[in-house]
Amino acid sequence: MLKLKSKEKLFKMLFCLCAFVSAAAVALICIFMFANGFPAMAENGFFKFLFGEEWRPTAGQFGILPMITGSICVTAGAIIFGVPLGLMCAIFLAGFCPKKLYKVLKPAIDLLAGIPSVVYGYFGLMAIVPIMQDIFGGNGKGILTASILLGFMILPTIISVSEASLRAVPNAYYEGSLALGATHEQSMFKTVFPAAGSGIFAGVILGIGRAIGETMAVAMVAGNSAIFPDSLTSNVRTLTTNIILEMGYATGLHRQMLIATGVVLFIFILIINLCFSMLKRKGGKAQ
Amino acid sequence: MRKAAKLVSYLCVAALAVCGLGACNNDANNDKDDDTKNPSTSTPGGDDTTGMSGEIYVISREESSGTRSAFTEILEIIDADGNDATVATAEVTNSTGVMLTTVAGNDKAIGYVSLGSLNDTVKALSVDGVEATADNIKNNTYPVSRPFVMAYKEAEASDLAKDFIAYVMSSQGQAIIAEESYIAADESAEEYTASGLSGSLSIEGSTSVGPVMEILAEAYMELNPDANITVTQDGSGTGITAAIDGGCDIAISSRALKEEEAAELTPVTIATDGIAVIVNTENSIDSLTSEQIKEIFLGNITEWDELN
Numbered sequence A: 001m002l003k004l005k006s007k008e009k010l011f012k013m014l015f016c017l018c019a020f021v022s023a024a025a026v027a028l029i030c031i032f033m034f035a036n037g038f039p040a041m042a043e044n045g046f047f048k049f050l051f052g053e054e055w056r057p058t059a060g061q062f063g064i065l066p067m068i069t070g071s072i073c074v075t076a077g078a079i080i081f082g083v084p085l086g087l088m089c090a091i092f093l094a095g096f097c098p099k100k101l102y103k104v105l106k107p108a109i110d111l112l113a114g115i116p117s118v119v120y121g122y123f124g125l126m127a128i129v130p131i132m133q134d135i136f137g138g139n140g141k142g143i144l145t146a147s148i149l150l151g152f153m154i155l156p157t158i159i160s161v162s163e164a165s166l167r168a169v170p171n172a173y174y175e176g177s178l179a180l181g182a183t184h185e186q187s188m189f190k191t192v193f194p195a196a197g198s199g200i201f202a203g204v205i206l207g208i209g210r211a212i213g214e215t216m217a218v219a220m221v222a223g224n225s226a227i228f229p230d231s232l233t234s235n236v237r238t239l240t241t242n243i244i245l246e247m248g249y250a251t252g253l254h255r256q257m258l259i260a261t262g263v264v265l266f267i268f269i270l271i272i273n274l275c276f277s278m279l280k281r282k283g284g285k286a287q
Numbered sequence B: 001m002r003k004a005a006k007l008v009s010y011l012c013v014a015a016l017a018v019c020g021l022g023a024c025n026n027d028a029n030n031d032k033d034d035d036t037k038n039p040s041t042s043t044p045g046g047d048d049t050t051g052m053s054g055e056i057y058v059i060s061r062e063e064s065s066g067t068r069s070a071f072t073e074i075l076e077i078i079d080a081d082g083n084d085a086t087v088a089t090a091e092v093t094n095s096t097g098v099m100l101t102t103v104a105g106n107d108k109a110i111g112y113v114s115l116g117s118l119n120d121t122v123k124a125l126s127v128d129g130v131e132a133t134a135d136n137i138k139n140n141t142y143p144v145s146r147p148f149v150m151a152y153k154e155a156e157a158s159d160l161a162k163d164f165i166a167y168v169m170s171s172q173g174q175a176i177i178a179e180e181s182y183i184a185a186d187e188s189a190e191e192y193t194a195s196g197l198s199g200s201l202s203i204e205g206s207t208s209v210g211p212v213m214e215i216l217a218e219a220y221m222e223l224n225p226d227a228n229i230t231v232t233q234d235g236s237g238t239g240i241t242a243a244i245d246g247g248c249d250i251a252i253s254s255r256a257l258k259e260e261e262a263a264e265l266t267p268v269t270i271a272t273d274g275i276a277v278i279v280n281t282e283n284s285i286d287s288l289t290s291e292q293i294k295e296i297f298l299g300n301i302t303e304w305d306e307l308n
Helices: A002-044 A046-051 A065-096 A099-114 A117-136 A143-168 A171-179 A184-195 A197-213 A216-221 A239-246 A252-286 B002-042 B066-074 B096-104 B134-138 B159-168 B171-179 B210-223 B236-245 B259-264 B290-298
Strands: B057-061 B091-093 B109-114 B122-124 B145-152 B199-205 B227-233 B250-253 B266-280
Touching: A002 A046, A002 A252, A046 A065, A046 A252, A065 A099, A065 A143, A065 A184, A065 A197, A065 A239, A065 A252, A099 A143, A117 A143, A117 A216, A117 B096, A143 A197, A143 A216, A171 A184, A184 A197, A197 A239, A197 A252, A216 A239, A239 A252, B057 B066, B057 B096, B057 B290, B066 B109, B066 B145, B066 B266, B091 B096, B096 B109, B096 B122, B096 B266, B134 B266, B145 B159, B145 B236, B159 B171, B159 B199, B159 B210, B159 B227, B159 B250, B159 B266, B171 B210, B171 B266, B199 B210, B199 B236, B210 B227, B236 B250, B236 B259
Parallel strands: B057 B091, B057 B109, B199 B227, B199 B250
Antiparallel strands: B109 B266, B122 B266, B145 B250, B145 B266
16 A cells, blocks of 8 residues: 555656656756847847848848848748638538548648658749749749748648637537528538637647748748848748758857847747737637 | 548548649649740750840858858958858858759759769859869869868977878878868878877867868777877868967868968868859850859849850
């Protein structure tokens, strides 16, 4: 009896330790990023760093405004492509899909989530870029190409979270709507969809998080010029690609400025996650 | 039963995906074929120099790449302060592979790769009328090349330092250099036999020479287990200064020593690195002057018409 109790205690401790390890990892990353990034930012001047328009490491100019703009443009583009497609798909899966088809579609979407991003990037480079070259001329890379590719990449996140929240809506909503004389379509779009609103929004925000943090695929199709984009087909560099492009050989202040770029990215992600958890809490209360 | 159904559906999806990808690739290839057929039929008899027009797509490497710094240094793609001034609108790729794929897929692109990585999916331009070949780099006629140099103080060099340089210049050392796709300085070098020397040796300098030097050092330490070699990569200039001041035993440099540096140190050229300027295989231009390449990468020449 006693032995069992002590064993139980032991395992409780073990699990507790596991929980702490992941929390400690987050804390360590935070400390590392801020301790390394902030002094460099201060050395270069916060304002000059965040709002500087020139990124020329060899000339000692570290302004990341073009990259911030790039990240926002590409993410916005990904939302424009990915969100409508993802939501329609989720509604179809939750409300209209025949069971047999569902058995094919659902694993396909899950598979989409498991494809490594470098494979997406290669697909973009070999398939989307030549098509864009044919349509718009030019090099076929840039905001539009990156947005389309990212739109694909955020689909699984949006679809699975939205579908789950559509399915979580109590059946009474749907039945009540039918009882009032609404058709199946009306009930789905006007009753179930709004009821799942906060959950769907959370899915979209998670998708945004994925889009803004994506690196490898974007690096291969965005063109990566550190300039302000002036058109949809203009080359663009995002915060993430700025880091991965130059981290390999960077030394000294250049390296620190790349870590500082990571800090900015980190703050972006923190804001997005904060939005997500706030929405989740609100959604939880509503139900 | 259900598991089997799931498995079958997974397989179906995989098969569909493969078909889709295949179709995409075919489409892309077909389109390219069409493009290439049209100009050749429209200009029968084909005058080579009138072929290229339209905007030049300049493709560069990332700011901290060794190839980029070598390229901009050799062709003087720099501003008044001596800093890299590659045109900001240039597309940036972060690897040789993506550079090659990009140039191979865009008939108006121009880029550069280390000569060792060159393959026939792209066309290497002659620079100042000299073809980019290993032979032309060896006889110093191809302009876009740079020597890899080890430099040391003759009077103060330890036996270990001399022995390591002897190893680098031996058939084994030169084979490692060739394997890293640089052009070995001495192809008929003699074989090195382990000396069994001990002690420590510090090497400092170029980030371009550094990676191959690390491999050489490791191979040397395997032959001579008592020796301990450290390689610090912090730039050619820093390494040479350190060697002159006695801060390190051997400097590694990706440029020839300047006169005042050569007065203090003994240089040994261990290899040569060549950079090929590459264009699409459809490009009708075969040769550019180094001045033209410089103006293209500075952004002063933006149209292919200007080069005809």
